[in-house]
Amino acid sequence: MEPCPAHARLFSSRPQAAEEKDLRHFIWVLADSGHLVRIREVVDWRFEMGRIARDRRVPLLFENIKDYPGARVFTNGLSSPKTIALALGLQPSLEPENLAEAQRREANPIKPKLVEIAPVLENIVEGREVDLLMLPVPHWNNQDAGRYLGTWHINVTKDPETGSRNVGVYRMQLLGARQATVSTSPRSHLARHFAKAEKQGQALPMAVAIGVSEPVIMAAAAAYPNEMDEFELAGGLQQEAIQLMRCKTVDLEVPANSEIVIEGFIQPGIRVQDGPYFDYAGNRDTNLRAYLFNATRLMFRNNPIFRGTSIGVAGAEDHQLFAFLAQLNLVDFHGSRLKQAVQNILLKQRCFPTFQLSGKIGASISHFKTLLHPASRS
Numbered sequence: 001m002e003p004c005p006a007h008a009r010l011f012s013s014r015p016q017a018a019e020e021k022d023l024r025h026f027i028w029v030l031a032d033s034g035h036l037v038r039i040r041e042v043v044d045w046r047f048e049m050g051r052i053a054r055d056r057r058v059p060l061l062f063e064n065i066k067d068y069p070g071a072r073v074f075t076n077g078l079s080s081p082k083t084i085a086l087a088l089g090l091q092p093s094l095e096p097e098n099l100a101e102a103q104r105r106e107a108n109p110i111k112p113k114l115v116e117i118a119p120v121l122e123n124i125v126e127g128r129e130v131d132l133l134m135l136p137v138p139h140w141n142n143q144d145a146g147r148y149l150g151t152w153h154i155n156v157t158k159d160p161e162t163g164s165r166n167v168g169v170y171r172m173q174l175l176g177a178r179q180a181t182v183s184t185s186p187r188s189h190l191a192r193h194f195a196k197a198e199k200q201g202q203a204l205p206m207a208v209a210i211g212v213s214e215p216v217i218m219a220a221a222a223a224y225p226n227e228m229d230e231f232e233l234a235g236g237l238q239q240e241a242i243q244l245m246r247c248k249t250v251d252l253e254v255p256a257n258s259e260i261v262i263e264g265f266i267q268p269g270i271r272v273q274d275g276p277y278f279d280y281a282g283n284r285d286t287n288l289r290a291y292l293f294n295a296t297r298l299m300f301r302n303n304p305i306f307r308g309t310s311i312g313v314a315g316a317e318d319h320q321l322f323a324f325l326a327q328l329n330l331v332d333f334h335g336s337r338l339k340q341a342v343q344n345i346l347l348k349q350r351c352f353p354t355f356q357l358s359g360k361i362g363a364s365i366s367h368f369k370t371l372l373h374p375a376s377r378s
């Protein structure tokens with residue numbers, strides 16, 4: 001493993017102007033500033049990649065993945081305040097100024113724009129040909145029940161009644177060639193969309209985009225009012241309109257320069273087990289009432305870069321992202337007000353071990369409540 005001063009062979013060509021602020025551009029910036037570690041040795045997607053990611057805690061590009069010749073996995077992009085600044089196009093050294101600039105950007109969202117030409121349309125697989133196992137989906141932790149397709153991705157849905165869009169990050173465990181779980185808190189906006197669809201006996205269309213620009217992930221993870229569009233917040237943070245393309249089998253839009261897009265539907269009337277999964281608090285969390293997602297279409301760029309993350313340790317990149325969002329008052333774990341207030345303070349102070357402890361205590365209380373009142377489960 002070596003730090004990467006030279007990045008000439010990172011991509012077959014320098015990222016094009018039209019794709020300037022996509023994930024590849026960020027990886028390029030990290031390489032250019034000496035923050036990227038490229039791993040060219042063969043690494044096993046089963047446990048080994050996750051172990052390295054949790055140990056190293058710096059941006060890593062895995063370029064040689066067992067069983068997946070030619071595939072690459074990028075992780076830990078936002079593993080420090082410095083790389084968060086780089087993802088926003090800011091100077092890593094200017095901390096107080098950067099916070100003021102991020103607040104200014106948050107207050108000035110930019111509407112996304114629809115485009116016809118999308119790099120993600122370079123490869124398209126439909127219907128029964130869809131095989132999610134062709135992606136180098138890591139089994140991040142030997143404590144996880146399986147491989148996680150969605151750990152640092154976006155889930156896009158629309159409210160079946162109002163048509164308003166939600167973009168969030170909700171973990172997804174791979175269940176087979178065309179199936180995955182969707183694990184979400186019952187108070188999340190996705191859960192509200194699905195509840196409405198299910199009441200009508202309908203499946204909920206959903207698009208999953210993996211390998212999007214980091215400001216899109218920041219916006220998706222942010223607490224943003226239900227009727228407001230996270231792509232507008234992402235545009236503000238990124239300082240340019242997010243370019244969206246229309247999906248084909250679902251009436252949804254996704255970033256045109258995503259590395260990978262999966263279209264599909266969440267099935268009504270079905271719940272499946274997600275996990276155990278080593279979550280942000282370091283808990284082995286199991287969701288017995290996760291949703292079931294059936295994929296209908298898979299699109300990916302040439303030589304796609306899979307983006308994911310291995311969490312569960314104090315200060316991992318999800319904590320770094322939450323600490324950044326807490327400074328903007330954009331964190332909501334859909335827990336009690338007290339838990340929310342405590343977690344906000346801990347994140348702002350970057351007390352990550354205590355933040356994890358608060359998550360563990362919260363999970364134990366919820367578990368206890370469920371034992372006392374089984375009917376209260378979502």
Ligand SMILES: Cc1cc2nc3c(=O)[nH]c(=O)nc-3n(C[C@H](O)[C@H](O)[C@H](O)COP(=O)(O)O)c2cc1C
Nearest residue numbers: 168169170171183184185188189190221222223318
């Ligand atoms: C890496 C990462 C993983 C997350 N996983 C989940 C998850 O599995 N389920 C969930 O409900 N929220 C998860 N979140 C938090 C949501 O993305 C966050 O609460 C977001 O604000 C949800 O949006 P909503 O309020 O529009 O539903 C995750 C966040 C991050 C950054």
